[in-house]
Amino acid sequence: MHLESLSLMDFRTYRSLDLALTPGITVFLGPNGVGKTNIVEAVDFTATLGSHRVSSTAPMIRAGAERAVIRAGVRRAGHRTTLEFVLETGKSNTVRINRGSPTRARQALGTVHTVLFSPEDLTLIKGDPSSRRAFLDELATSMRPVLAGVRADYEKTVRQRNALLRSARTSGRITEAHTATLAVWDEQLATAGAQLLHARIQLIKALEPEVHRAYAQLADGPRLPSLSYRSSVLPEAADGRIAQLEHFSVADLRQLILEACERKQAQEVERGVSLVGPHRDELELSLGELPARGYASHGEMWSYALALRLGSWYVHLDDDRSEGASPVLILDDVFAELDARRRDRLAHAVLSAEQVLVTAAVDDDVPQVLREGRSAITVVRVAPGEAVSTGASSQTGAPAEAGHE
Numbered sequence: 001m002h003l004e005s006l007s008l009m010d011f012r013t014y015r016s017l018d019l020a021l022t023p024g025i026t027v028f029l030g031p032n033g034v035g036k037t038n039i040v041e042a043v044d045f046t047a048t049l050g051s052h053r054v055s056s057t058a059p060m061i062r063a064g065a066e067r068a069v070i071r072a073g074v075r076r077a078g079h080r081t082t083l084e085f086v087l088e089t090g091k092s093n094t095v096r097i098n099r100g101s102p103t104r105a106r107q108a109l110g111t112v113h114t115v116l117f118s119p120e121d122l123t124l125i126k127g128d129p130s131s132r133r134a135f136l137d138e139l140a141t142s143m144r145p146v147l148a149g150v151r152a153d154y155e156k157t158v159r160q161r162n163a164l165l166r167s168a169r170t171s172g173r174i175t176e177a178h179t180a181t182l183a184v185w186d187e188q189l190a191t192a193g194a195q196l197l198h199a200r201i202q203l204i205k206a207l208e209p210e211v212h213r214a215y216a217q218l219a220d221g222p223r224l225p226s227l228s229y230r231s232s233v234l235p236e237a238a239d240g241r242i243a244q245l246e247h248f249s250v251a252d253l254r255q256l257i258l259e260a261c262e263r264k265q266a267q268e269v270e271r272g273v274s275l276v277g278p279h280r281d282e283l284e285l286s287l288g289e290l291p292a293r294g295y296a297s298h299g300e301m302w303s304y305a306l307a308l309r310l311g312s313w314y315v316h317l318d319d320d321r322s323e324g325a326s327p328v329l330i331l332d333d334v335f336a337e338l339d340a341r342r343r344d345r346l347a348h349a350v351l352s353a354e355q356v357l358v359t360a361a362v363d364d365d366v367p368q369v370l371r372e373g374r375s376a377i378t379v380v381r382v383a384p385g386e387a388v389s390t391g392a393s394s395q396t397g398a399p400a401e402a403g404h405e
């Protein structure tokens, strides 16, 4: 699949922008701060309904404007779909699909698939467990959009359950009313939590060999990555590792969560917080025998982060349910961060993608391999305060035009 067009209204720096996009490689080129990432962030939003840079809508709306609009034309297995998202602070984002009535944005999940590489990916390795959980959940949701609802239910349940536990802690004892309400939240936590946990475990099983393969493509060296999952729902004596969970059905996992809730109840009341469930689990990343976090070198962390993204792309390609929806690859500012060898290797690895969008501040940051590849390469020059000049270098590429604030 690929995007054929992208229009922005009051999105980030753009009052109005209209771009025609083509399959193959498109490089957005321009000086720092000019608005290159803003463009690819909008593309990624059409797939993830979020941003890799911010967790709320407000920063994506142009300063002084009330709402932003992202319109995308998507070509997938011969069919064209148009999506028009409206982002408004303090309101739920909406989408119109093929000019239909506005509906909640979640309805569009699964139409566009993207895999985005960015300098922020280093936090997947260095950051706290929540960034790795988010990575898993976002990838799983992009492949199975129904999980968006499961995640929303789960997060709401954890919030409500925590409020109840805090109230029990404040009153210094568990009343009958607390026990009755807690039982209801436990059931809900277990129902949504088991679906989420099952999705994560199945994803890790599919992802690990692909991350392995991707890492070997990007880096040399004897040590290879491995992924394991430590779950809070297993008794401590069981070491909490995924190997014990991967054959469990959703019903088995639901039962495990309920048992864990019972086991931990006194501790939960004492601390006023939910201690069991996928929100307390950890995706552990190792390189050879050692954890990547705290041990891997800067270069190794970079290779690992890139391998997680490349592996995500491979998992999408292997997915039977994807129906020709090979993701759009977005490489935001990554080449500038890499040495020449890894730059070329990454460029080689992505050459076969249907559509690749690259941002770069200077021409030299674009690997030669991309220019010499078999795909068309289009260069979109992003400049402040004027219409963007574009040029197709090597082979073909439809000219694109952009208006910039």
Ligand SMILES: Nc1ncnc2c1ncn2[C@@H]1O[C@H](COP(=O)(O)OP(=O)(O)OP(=O)(O)O)[C@@H](O)[C@H]1O
Residues within 6 Å of the ligand: 011, 012, 013, 030, 031, 032, 033, 034, 035, 036, 037, 038, 039, 058, 059, 060, 061, 062, 063, 333, 359, 360, 361
């Ligand atoms: N909501 C907003 N309203 C107006 N301007 C914004 C908004 N959000 C970000 N900006 C501006 O957008 C610019 C950053 O754009 P962007 O991140 O796309 O730059 P870039 O071209 O990718 O730069 P670099 O090469 O440094 O990564 C900043 O100058 C910032 O002030």
